Amino acid sequence: MNLDSELYLNLIRGGAASLAQRRQEINDLNVFPIPDGDTGDNMYMTIEAGTHASGNTLGEMADSVSQGMLLGARGNSGVILSRIFAGMGKAFKGLKQADSKQFNAAMKAAVEEAYHAVSQPVEGTILTVLREGVAAAEGSAGMEEFFDLWIAGMDLSLQHTPDLLDVLKKAGVVDSGGAGLLCIAEGMRDALHGDVLSVMPSEASASPAPKVDFSAFTEDSVLEFGYCTEFLLRLQRSKVDLDTFDESVIHDWLETRGDSLVFFRDGSIVKVHVHTMDPGAVLTKCREWGEFLTIKVENMTLQHHENHMDERFKRTGKALGIVTVASGKGLTATFQEMGADAVIEGGQTMNPSVERFLEAFDNVGAETILVFPNNSNIILTARQAADIYDKSKIVVIPTHTLGEGYYAMANLQTDLPLEEITQTLEEAAKAVTTGSVSKAIRDTAEARTGEFIGFSGKDVLCCCPERPAAVQSLAQKLSAQNSDIIILLQGADAPADEASQLQNDLQNTYKNTEVILIDGGQPVYDYILVLC
């Protein structure tokens, strides 16, 4: 059996459908007993973004899948997943279809590409599972055999991930990214056998609906950005001749009515994304060719507002711009006050996609843009966005926590040469210790459900039944007496009077340190301690 364009897309869809069914299981493979970067959701949203691809040849299809995933990639595992398919895309370039040998070669290319995606590959992760799986399938006679051996190899490798990574062993789980990949591979194998799960949840159900602030567009607002208009149009036999219809007619007409056009046809379905001032005209016109399956129209002023853009910074030609990632009103406001031109909503439980970064870069429009991802699981996404963006020079400062991002930004001196700025910021970020306190959502060896755990990086440092005691204990474990400033970021679930009392108590304990309380309003972490 040869792999052609249609089969390839089916494999992707099969993989996505399989992951959709089991993504909660993957989400639950958390190292920490707190709501964490949801690997299952991230990987699903990434692969789902590849399922809308189109292309006549295998090469075109694989490229389209790769492009889709590139833009949809979320979280580290999502970015790596997108690189796996990018590697295959590169290997299939120019091919109408691929035989078993070419498929084998493409999988090897996928491994290489995935390893290249991370600067310091860690074994015991999705990378190991992929590599060992592909190695196990090497030399297989056909695609069916390849998938059987690949899956068996990955399964075996996955079981060994706790031997390679201590954090997994401690938490008693296998690597979630590897598990997600195995799940995708199983779905692909089912698709290869013609057995595709028909139900694939929409993106909307995968992520909570964003809160839209309608006050951003008032009775007196002027429509500046138009409407983001997306729809799936089913071409109708009663309106067009499906066999001979050239969809470029629709494409060309849409180009006269808007911009940011994304357009492709898959069988009788046409997918359209366009920014237009007059969605009514677009919809009316498109009904000349078919009927709508779905329609989504959003006022882009609200979308822009949601992106926390500060209108003051919308001017172009600014020399240096700043894009940062944060969740919580207080933190967003703090970062804006510090000079961030765009604050992308995101964090531990909601990793923004590459596309979100690209939008933010576009909106900031500065010659050079410094990016502070503020989460280990977002750094790769930011770097991927930086790699594909060519309108500005993008420099990602690899800040792993909100605290690192905060303190690095506080040290920004814009009049230095860029290399010096980057060096200063990276050094500043490294000088920070961040600790967090969260409520345990399941029992572990260290904590019972409902208790408050204090941790820094991947180390659980303390556990207390009371929240303030957990913060005090965490501060002690992190040797807060050696820092000059303690910034206490109060989370959404921490009451104001408790936070204020805690600030006083910490100030009394650490007299030679300045304790600063900021109402961060961040989710998940009741308190974040930033020691600098």
Add this chain to the structure above:
Amino acid sequence: MLKIYTDTDTDINPALAAEYGYTLISMPYSVDAKTTYPYVDFETFDGHAFYDMLRGGVLPTTSAISKEQYINYFQEDFKSGNDILYVHFSRAMTNTFDVMDQAIAELKTQYPATRFEEIDTKGITTISYAIVREVGDLVKAGKTLDEVLEWAKTEVDKFAMYFFADDLKFFRRSGRVSGLAATMGTLIGVRPLIHMSQAGKMESIGTVKGRPNAMKALVDKVAELGDEIGKHRICIGHTDAPEIAQEVGRMIEDRFGKQNIEYVYVNPTAGSHCGPNGVGVCFHAIHR
């Protein structure tokens, strides 16, 4: 007869001005288009209420007084033929004295015999306060105008002032501190250490992490540059941070023994540029 003048930007209040015989020129600030002249529109300065207003987000503006207002202040003494000495805040920080120059030029054509002299304290608020008081002391002790001017030639540059503020937005907006332009926004917890330069301008000389370190940095500056500090007042100015100011005072006395320390509430016009929770130390130094 020598008549001495100073302005409210030097933190001198009417009681102290009267004690020395200073005529006090009121330098205004505005909030929401309402202009207030210190000690004209109010009798006593409620520093806490004023800086609380700033904490609440109000950003006052300051403005220069008019030529006519200067003429009104000086006319009587010009007419009487008195010698006039105006000890004022830094020329390098304002254009108000360009307006004054026009007023003086006009008065001089009318009263050519009157002598008008100035001492530029090359600073504002606490550092000016210290110099205005020293000049006042000299005049009180019977020094002549020329003797006082001679003293000022060397001594003004020997008053050093180092301070920090909590919130950079006030400085940033006023644009009166050099070296700050390159940093971004409000740096919570990271404070610039600012000093009054020889040129009479505010200059950031670096940042300090955490308030305890910032306070220590002020005391370190006294140790580094202090000159005959026991013979002069040490003035600690603050923008509604009396406890921090007093703690700095205690730290100075712990290190250098008992001192003649005065605590000064920074006047609202200068305070509009610094914002609340700032503390600074003025002391006699080998240089600024």
